[in-house]
Amino acid sequence: MSKGTKGLIPPGLAYIADNFTSKGNILGASKGSGAKWAKDLSLPKRSETIFFAGCGYQYSAELEALSSLIRGMDKSRIGAESSMGIATLGKKLGVDLGGVYRRVAVRGSSSDAQPLVDAVRVLGKLGVQFGYLAEDEPCCAGLLHYVGLEKEFSQNAESLYSRLKSLGVKRIIGIVPSCTYTLRTLVPHSAPGYDIEVRHFSEVVLGKINSVELRFPKEAKVVYHDPCQLARYLGLTEEPRQILRAIKGIALVETEWTHGEWATCCGGGGGFEAVFPELSQILAVNRTRELLETGAKMIVTHCPGCILQLRAGLKELKAEDVEVLDLAQVISMSM
Amino acid sequence: MSVFKDYKKEIMDAAHNERISLALSRAIKSYRGNTNQALKKFPHTIQMAEEVRQIKEKAIGEMEKLAQQASAAITENKGKAYIAKTADDARNIIDGLVGKGKLIVKGKSMTAEEIELREHLEGRGNEVYETDLGEFIIQKLGSRPMHILSPAIHVPKEDVAQLFSKITGEKLPADIATLVATARKLLREKYFKADIGMSGANVVSADTGTLFIIENEGNIRLATGAPPVHIALIGMEKLVPTLGDANKVAEVTWRYANYTVPSYVSLISGPSKTGDIEKVTTYGAHGPAEFHVIFMDAGRTSLAKNPILRQALYCLRCGGCLYECPVFAVTAGHFGDKYFAGIGAVWAAMLSGDVEKGAAVAYTCLTCGRCKIRCPMKIDTPEMIVELRKLIVGDGAQAAPLS
Numbered sequence: 001m002s003k004g005t006k007g008l009i010p011p012g013l014a015y016i017a018d019n020f021t022s023k024g025n026i027l028g029a030s031k032g033s034g035a036k037w038a039k040d041l042s043l044p045k046r047s048e049t050i051f052f053a054g055c056g057y058q059y060s061a062e063l064e065a066l067s068s069l070i071r072g073m074d075k076s077r078i079g080a081e082s083s084m085g086i087a088t089l090g091k092k093l094g095v096d097l098g099g100v101y102r103r104v105a106v107r108g109s110s111s112d113a114q115p116l117v118d119a120v121r122v123l124g125k126l127g128v129q130f131g132y133l134a135e136d137e138p139c140c141a142g143l144l145h146y147v148g149l150e151k152e153f154s155q156n157a158e159s160l161y162s163r164l165k166s167l168g169v170k171r172i173i174g175i176v177p178s179c180t181y182t183l184r185t186l187v188p189h190s191a192p193g194y195d196i197e198v199r200h201f202s203e204v205v206l207g208k209i210n211s212v213e214l215r216f217p218k219e220a221k222v223v224y225h226d227p228c229q230l231a232r233y234l235g236l237t238e239e240p241r242q243i244l245r246a247i248k249g250i251a252l253v254e255t256e257w258t259h260g261e262w263a264t265c266c267g268g269g270g271g272f273e274a275v276f277p278e279l280s281q282i283l284a285v286n287r288t289r290e291l292l293e294t295g296a297k298m299i300v301t302h303c304p305g306c307i308l309q310l311r312a313g314l315k316e317l318k319a320e321d322v323e324v325l326d327l328a329q330v331i332s333m334s335m
Numbered sequence: 336m337s338v339f340k341d342y343k344k345e346i347m348d349a350a351h352n353e354r355i356s357l358a359l360s361r362a363i364k365s366y367r368g369n370t371n372q373a374l375k376k377f378p379h380t381i382q383m384a385e386e387v388r389q390i391k392e393k394a395i396g397e398m399e400k401l402a403q404q405a406s407a408a409i410t411e412n413k414g415k416a417y418i419a420k421t422a423d424d425a426r427n428i429i430d431g432l433v434g435k436g437k438l439i440v441k442g443k444s445m446t447a448e449e450i451e452l453r454e455h456l457e458g459r460g461n462e463v464y465e466t467d468l469g470e471f472i473i474q475k476l477g478s479r480p481m482h483i484l485s486p487a488i489h490v491p492k493e494d495v496a497q498l499f500s501k502i503t504g505e506k507l508p509a510d511i512a513t514l515v516a517t518a519r520k521l522l523r524e525k526y527f528k529a530d531i532g533m534s535g536a537n538v539v540s541a542d543t544g545t546l547f548i549i550e551n552e553g554n555i556r557l558a559t560g561a562p563p564v565h566i567a568l569i570g571m572e573k574l575v576p577t578l579g580d581a582n583k584v585a586e587v588t589w590r591y592a593n594y595t596v597p598s599y600v601s602l603i604s605g606p607s608k609t610g611d612i613e614k615v616t617t618y619g620a621h622g623p624a625e626f627h628v629i630f631m632d633a634g635r636t637s638l639a640k641n642p643i644l645r646q647a648l649y650c651l652r653c654g655g656c657l658y659e660c661p662v663f664a665v666t667a668g669h670f671g672d673k674y675f676a677g678i679g680a681v682w683a684a685m686l687s688g689d690v691e692k693g694a695a696v697a698y699t700c701l702t703c704g705r706c707k708i709r710c711p712m713k714i715d716t717p718e719m720i721v722e723l724r725k726l727i728v729g730d731g732a733q734a735a736p737l738s
Contacts, residue, residue, distance in 0.1 A: 008339075008690070008691060008694035008727050008728065009694075009698070009724075009727075009728055010339060010695075010698050013698065145721065146702060146721060146724070147724060147728070148721065148723075148724025148725045148726075148727055148728040149728060150725045228701070228702075228703040228704060228705075232703070232704040232705070232707070232708065233704065257367055261705075261708050262659075262705065262708060263705075264661055264705070265661050265701045265703035265705065267661065267701070272699075272701050275698050275699075276343070276346070276347075276699065278347060278350075279346065279347065279350050279662070279665070279666075282350050282665055283661050283662070283665070283701075286661065286664070286665070287661070
């Protein structure tokens with residue numbers, strides 16, 4: 001097999017990978033704009049234990065705008081017939097992609113970053129001591145690994161580790177499944193001597209949950225959607241369920257077969273939505289349908305990508321009476 | 336990017352074809368139900384699968400030695416064995432045995448599909464009949480298989496009725512029993528008129544040179560039993576050291592292919608023979624007088640050297656992963672090349688050497704990992720996909736495996 005064929009990376013992914021290397025996050029948003037959600041929380045910027053917010057929730061408004069734009073282009077078949085990159089295509093169509101993110105960012109992404117605010121609140125209430133690096137938080141760049149840009153990923157992993165070390169970080173509480181897996185498993189593989197302990201939010205919460213009484217504001221039939229990376233990469237299927245079962249007022253139901261390690265992917269895995277946006281939406285609808293078959297009126301999940309996908313699925317299925325919430329939101333609402 | 340463009344169009348057309356999703360959703364439901372039941376009835380299968388993984392890991396490292404050992408055993412059994420280094424070598428050996436203008440009945444074989452053997456033989460003036468019902472439908476439709484075990488998984492009965500009506504010249508109803516009976520009638524005489532029967536094998540024991548062929552229809556028993564010559568084309572990854580090992584591989588394969596037990600397992604080690612008249616061994620009693628086995632490498636031994644991608648060679652072809660793949664559920668085999676879904680990308684890029692197609696297929700994988708949960712061999716397809724993408728972009732090739 002011949003090597004060195006970067007031209008074989010599909011356009012959508014190449015665009016995202018470019019943003020990583022040039023702007024430091026997947027969307028090419030300006031540095032630091034993501035940390036806005038935390039500006040009123042007065043979290044210490046330096047601590048041995050840090051909360052790692054990741055890109056997903058912080059930029060989810062931008063992500064949503066981007067994916068609906070790409071889907072529109074994909075459906076019109078322009079995307080399918082064009083060999084140009086998405087950015088070029090955007091220009092050609094007169095769509096200013098950068099502008100789309102900026103506008104959404106100005107409009108304020110605080111409600112999309114709500115799970116982060118809630119996670120911080122929950123950890124605080126449970127007595128966990130931690131800080132948040134804010135604009136100093138590096139991007140884990142996990143997607144580079146999944147795209148196949150291993151050299152770039154490795155370089156980033158090394159600088160990421162030395163940066164975290166220089167900031168005095170010894171323990172990380174991750175929340176985005178993919179970032180958590182990257183920091184826990186992939187980065188250590190590329191950064192020799194990596195000694196940072198990485199735990200996921202759900203593990204930390206479950207360890208302390210007995211100390212508080214949790215009651216959801218209303219009676220709710222809830223179905224939990226396992227994110228791929230949380231369930232099959234990090235092996236965390238029971239932790240979120242035990243937390244949900246500990247909340248009074250919540251009746252947890254399961255899909256017939258497709259739960260836990262057998263959960264169906266929402267269609268947003270591994271940058272897939274950037275390559276096959278329209279197909280990604282079909283998969284989102286299929287997964288949402290499986291979840292709705294349980295009769296639940298609330299879908300709880302724990303991944304910014306899954307949230308976007310499932311909301312798109314609900315919209316397509318016109319299931320306006322069903323909502324998608326992040327696990328962190330549900331816990332916070334129950335405190 | 337034109338390969339990618341064409342491929343994306345094909346994928347999206349499939350995803351918009353509701354007949355595919357409908358056929359697949361029924362198949363997935365029945366697969367899961369049957370497999371869960373089969374595993375419940377024979378719970379030892381799960382541990383046996385772990386044993387088989389160890390057998391395969393070892394066997395894949397010594398495919399060449401096993402091929403020689405199996406060849407020696409087959410020769411001793413009065414069959415003929417060949418080792419084909421490339422797909423071309425395999426076709427040449429088969430051409431030498433078949434010649435031209437022959438009537439051939441063929442059992443379903445993914446390895447034959449891999450080297451487009453039927454098309455090749457037809458191109459040389461032979462008349463080839465696929466005898467597996469699904470494969471027969473595919474052949475007559477001029478289409479390509481969409482699942483490794485159920486090639487016509489995407490074709491509803493109405494379409495089959497229309498097709499068979501055209502072939503027979505009678506108006507046939509969309510009644511499955513009638514359609515099955517029609518295929519039986521159409522193919523029956525071919526087995527006995529055929530010059531050659533062809534097959535693959537699910538697993539081969541090197542010590543005895545025994546081919547294990549698993550089936551339900553009975554077409555392979557006829558195709559490998561009735562004609563005077565039997566030719567088997569087998570990928571070298573199917574070899575395991577002993578008859579005992581092969582038994583385990585076979586049982587795990589059919590159980591994860593959703594059967595408690597299949598109707599037939601043929602064990603073939605040599606040509607048909609008799610010594611019933613004066614103890615003089617004579618070949619071709621009721622079955623074939625000639626038995627030819629071709630063990631094909633075609634990239635397998637070099638694939639085995641990659642510590643991550645070699646997992647593709649552990650595959651038993653039970654097809655379980657396909658039922659768990661969310662993309663496959665809406666596209667069927669359009670997500671793939673000769674082999675399908677995530678693992679199919681490895682075969683496309685590494686064995687067929689079609690890097691562009693391999694890349695397109697590789698980037699269609701969600702890396703969601705549900706296939707790995709189903710796989711009896713615990714093949715880590717997401718890990719293989721990422722490794723393949725690394726090789727495709729030429730970055731960090733041969734990275735060490737993650738522990």
